[in-house]
Amino acid sequence: MRKIYVFDTTLRDGEQSPGVNLNTREKVEIAYQLEKLGIDRMEAGFPAASPGDLASVNAVARAVKNVTVIGLSRSRETDIDAVKEALQGAQDPCIHIFLATSPIHRQHKLRMDKAQVLETAQSAIRYAKKYFPKLEFSLEDAGRTEYDFMAEMVGMAIREGANVVNIPDTVGYLNPSEYGAIFKYLKENVPDIERVQLSAHCHNDLGMATANTLAAIQNGADQIEGTINGIGERAGNTAIEEVALALETRAEFFGAKTSLTLSEISRTSRLVSKLTGMVVPGNKAIVGANAFAHESGIHQDGMLKEKTTYEIMTPETIGLKESKLVLGKHSGRHAFRDKLSDLGYDLSEEELNTAFSRFKDLADKKKEVSDEDILALIEEKLIDTPEVFRLQTIYVTYGNKAVPTAKVIIDAPEAEPIVAEAEGNGSVDAIYNAIDKATGEEVTLGDYSIKSVSRGKDAQGEVHVVLSQGEVAAQGRGLSTDILEASARAYIDALNKLLEKRKTYTKREHASL
Numbered sequence: 001m002r003k004i005y006v007f008d009t010t011l012r013d014g015e016q017s018p019g020v021n022l023n024t025r026e027k028v029e030i031a032y033q034l035e036k037l038g039i040d041r042m043e044a045g046f047p048a049a050s051p052g053d054l055a056s057v058n059a060v061a062r063a064v065k066n067v068t069v070i071g072l073s074r075s076r077e078t079d080i081d082a083v084k085e086a087l088q089g090a091q092d093p094c095i096h097i098f099l100a101t102s103p104i105h106r107q108h109k110l111r112m113d114k115a116q117v118l119e120t121a122q123s124a125i126r127y128a129k130k131y132f133p134k135l136e137f138s139l140e141d142a143g144r145t146e147y148d149f150m151a152e153m154v155g156m157a158i159r160e161g162a163n164v165v166n167i168p169d170t171v172g173y174l175n176p177s178e179y180g181a182i183f184k185y186l187k188e189n190v191p192d193i194e195r196v197q198l199s200a201h202c203h204n205d206l207g208m209a210t211a212n213t214l215a216a217i218q219n220g221a222d223q224i225e226g227t228i229n230g231i232g233e234r235a236g237n238t239a240i241e242e243v244a245l246a247l248e249t250r251a252e253f254f255g256a257k258t259s260l261t262l263s264e265i266s267r268t269s270r271l272v273s274k275l276t277g278m279v280v281p282g283n284k285a286i287v288g289a290n291a292f293a294h295e296s297g298i299h300q301d302g303m304l305k306e307k308t309t310y311e312i313m314t315p316e317t318i319g320l321k322e323s324k325l326v327l328g329k330h331s332g333r334h335a336f337r338d339k340l341s342d343l344g345y346d347l348s349e350e351e352l353n354t355a356f357s358r359f360k361d362l363a364d365k366k367k368e369v370s371d372e373d374i375l376a377l378i379e380e381k382l383i384d385t386p387e388v389f390r391l392q393t394i395y396v397t398y399g400n401k402a403v404p405t406a407k408v409i410i411d412a413p414e415a416e417p418i419v420a421e422a423e424g425n426g427s428v429d430a431i432y433n434a435i436d437k438a439t440g441e442e443v444t445l446g447d448y449s450i451k452s453v454s455r456g457k458d459a460q461g462e463v464h465v466v467l468s469q470g471e472v473a474a475q476g477r478g479l480s481t482d483i484l485e486a487s488a489r490a491y492i493d494a495l496n497k498l499l500e501k502r503k504t505y506t507k508r509e510h511a512s513l
């Protein structure tokens, strides 16, 4: 089996998804999970975008050990210097330089002719090679670039010492036969092509990212780039889990495999969804809630007779376990610990105590505590944000013929609890107005979403909000069996993160990515 290298860009291209705003702690948490998943290369961010981005890349670079950490750079020395600074402390650093090559980008964005593009990229690679033994070069919008110019650029990158050359379909325009043909052409026409790894980087604008990536593999690509859950600019990037499972399930057809630990896929997907606030659609391939559900009677009948009638891969492959034991209020510490270990969590004694007491509180409110409930409880406290404000009490009055009102009591450091009341056009609006009054912070609510963690009327609700204040934005999450309380918790969580971010915020330089 040929090994396909996995370059994950969840923390860079993925973080460019509209509304996604990860803080450093969240990026590091995702990075640790990606390392467990076994990706080969991790693009941690774009350090030149802002000092905050540079600091996050540095935190990731210092945190993970068994993966190459990559920083993105435009073809200019100041960007390369920023990557150099950001990757200090990385075990295995690599720089990723890009420049657009298509006629549309050359003419309208760069205002450069072919010779200028070639020369700009060449001097950037030369400069970066002084500091980075490992370098990837990307021909942005390669998908709409003339074949002969693409070959010239790839040839130059090889001569200048690039280790990986990436051929992005930046705008998700190509179809599989066209994208595959580019790889074939480059393999056959660029001298010394065997000295570099060729990489596929696809966007999903026409829903063809995975198919295009697989076509590239069939035509000799050595590396694939993508994100978990396929998040990213516009319609997103190639979903890594889809490519990995296609190669696994159709191993004989593709003759190629990644070295991912596939059983970590489900957990990685859940973490990325939770921290980015990007909900995975139920019908999403591999990681959607319905990906392994069989609804029709005929299918269920087939499954009972022989699973392979309708199942081409098993949920266990991606780490989903069938739950035999449902916990409730009579379940003890021992059963709870067993369940956690079944779910893949090995908590310290102290963490276990906190988790168990939260589980007991929940079991008082809910008859059956499902695996999803337990995962939500554990994962909610995964990342501790310094709390400036903390929700103590909340009262809401609502009637469909009356004006909704809310009263909140909020704990703040070194002060008496703050009490505030407000009205709103709905219960959530009233709560948020009351919190604004109590904290004295003026914020804009950019996004609000709610989902139930499990099934049933007594399910826990998980709320995700995005708040902004001027140019600073932050997202927060809240979990409760009561959706109004979950809404208040999410708002205060986002507010605490916003206040933290405000302390170190510096404007993002506009980067033409």
Ligand code: KIV
Binding pocket: 013, 098, 138, 139, 140, 141, 166, 168, 169, 170, 171, 201, 203, 513
């Ligand atoms: O899609 C793209 O072209 C990119 C480059 C920066 C590699 O993300």
Ligand code: ZN
Binding pocket: 013, 168, 170, 201, 203, 237
């Ligand atoms: Zn991209």
